[in-house]
Amino acid sequence: MPDGFDMFDACATATTLTLFWDKPERADRGTVYTLFVDGVPAARVARTFATIEGLAPDRRYHVELRACFPEGASAIRLAGGSFRTEAVKRDIDVSRPPYNAVGDGVTMNTRAIQQALDDCDASSRVVIPAGVFLTGALTMHSESELHVKAGGTLQGSVDPSDYEPRVWSRFEGVERECYASLVNVGVLDHTAGCTTHDVRLSGEGTIRGGGARLMRATIDRERVRMGGELDDMADYIAACENEDTVPARVRGRLISICNAERVELAGLVFEDGSSWNIHCVYSRHIVTHGATIRSSGVWNGDGWDPDSSEDCVLFDTTFDTGDDMVAIKSGKNPEGNRINRPTRRVRIFSCSALGGHGIAIGSEISGGVEDVRIWDVDLARSRYGIHIKATAKRGGYVRDVSVRDSTVAAVTIHSVSYNDDGESGPGQPYFERFRFERLHALGRYWGETADDVYPSTAVLVKGFDKPGHEARDIVFKDVTLGGVDGGCGRVELCDCAGVVFDRVDAAANPVADPSRPFKAAVS
Incomplete structure (x- = not known):
């Protein structure tokens, strides 16, 4: 080859x-x-x-x-x-006897749909027909398929109690007990390999979570449960993102994939999880294609997050998310350093952004991230574009990343100060061996609306200040910077070594709007 x-x-x-x-x-x-x-x-x-x-x-x-x-x-x-090719499968229609689920958007169908999933085997698939089928948490086992037909919606409840009992999970790099997700594949165990296999979610319909209402209800419920414990954590909370950070960490995802292999997500609309939409942990060979992934009004509304997982492939998918469209992770210090399960062999191609923050690696990278290849993506309408980040206390590494033949809002590789709570890991991270080829980095920052556009740094490389931890061995080849309305060709370099610019053109910007302040870096 x-x-x-x-x-x-x-x-x-x-x-x-x-x-x-x-x-x-x-x-x-x-x-x-x-x-x-x-x-x-x-x-x-x-x-x-x-x-x-x-x-x-x-x-x-x-x-x-x-x-x-x-x-x-x-x-x-x-x-x-x-x-x-597969053999023809038998359809298990949840609206028919003996399940009799009702697609009126009001009737709770958790037991009926779960029974259909339990009855599914390798020769059959569970079918959600046209209608809105309200449900709480569901679990899929090995060799099963959930198929949502055109006009059909699997609708998650907005009541946190419908996602109990809680399950062992991982959120923002730390293992903890969380509410179950809407669809759960596998059981989390960092000491084990893949224990669930051959699962598919398919169709032309929609899997929709409880969105912002479930997010808020979950945070409020957890705040009551923790009671005075939150008051005792005042100093710790002061180091967090905001006062909701700690109680929000128990939120489930839309789709949770743990210790699973050969999982396919094909053709569906995935939207409005109460936090991240698709999250796979300690898994391998996860393929997502032909999908639409979006969220609205959800804090941490990421789209597709591979976490300490291998051989993850994403293509032919459109994003419009409230946070990162993709966030590649591998645990948070020092637990992530100790578990030491990297994310590697990630392929992302032929994807586009209608909104959202772009493709991020980090900031939870304590187990390491390596061999990430991205090509033929359109991130012009994302907020940040390509965003590689970690805090100085995180440990771990990001290496061997390539981005080719793409348009991005910007390329940002930097140490950050946020998401920095908790105990430090063994040392500063390593950022090394990145290649960016045939890119157009627009140098503009998208806000909340189509008119909310600011010039920003087109390329920012800022490593770590400890000797040997500089961002290093980075190549920009055949890259155009700026040259668009509201864009900027600015480059910033700090704490880096071996950065090569080969045929990089900082194009003139056709319109300069003095009313728009320059955003020198991202947060």
Whole structure:
């Protein structure tokens, strides 16, 4: 295989194969790929994924991938593999006997839907038909599928009691007891490997959480439960983000994936978790594609958060979130240093932002983050763009990150002072070996509305002040800075070493609005 090319995989249904692959090192936006199925051309695309339709169920197909590079005269074989479609599954419709769930948006259906999920096996799938099916926390087991049809909504309750009993979870890098999530896959255990496998959430419908109402109700309920304990923690709380930080840490997610492998999230709208929307911990081979992920009015409303997990793939997905669209994590000091489970081999491509903060790595990186590849993303409408961050007390590392062929609000690599509560880890983090190629960094900061745009630093690299912990070995190649309305070509460097700028153009900005203050850094 070509250098930097080690992923060629597929997600299968009874009649389709969705193929996806790494972008080769020599490829750019002009590269065209052809897929051959059993020797016959089946798709020709200018992106690194394709869906082959009209296949026969329960049949093995050989697929070959070839690429035609702009400078080449003929196609080059990149990879080949054998993939089997699924057998046709039996539908378990939750609205039919013996389950009799009611999609009126009022009737609580937790028991009915949970029973259907318990009855599901590898040869069947649970179906949410058209309607709004109100429910509390649900649990999925190995070899099960939850399918939400077009016009159907799995609607989470806004009552925290519907997410009890609490479960062992991880939030902002620390393991703790939390309310259950709306959909729960697996049981958290950092001493174990993957204990749940082969789970799918699919369809054209919506999985919606309790959103801001559930968030607020959960925080208020936890504040009452903790009572005077919060008063005794006054000094600690003063170091936190705000007075809600501690009671908010018990919130569940929309989708929680723990100690699981081979989990697919395909085609759905995921929205309005009471905190993060999709969170996978101590898991591997998690694939999300063809989805829409959004949140409104939710503090910590992240979209897709791989946490101490491996082989996580995200593509063909649109985000509009109240916080990071993606946040890659691996634990918080010193617990994260001790558990020492990194997040690695993350692939993000063909995604776009309608809002939200962008793609973040950190700030919880105490277990380490490595081998992250991002390409063909449009983060022009994100607040921060690419955002790599950690506090000086965190320990851990971020290394081997590449971003290519993309438009971003900015590129920011820096030490931060927020999310800095708790005991220190063993030392300062390491930021090293990053490559940014064929990017347009706009140098503008998006606020809460389309008109709320400010010039900001296009590239900020600020490492750590301890010798040997500078941000190092960072390459910017074929990068354009600014050159857009409200944009800026400014570069800031501090505590860094081995930063290379190769064909970087700070373009003139067509409009300079003196009424807009310059935002020199992000928070």
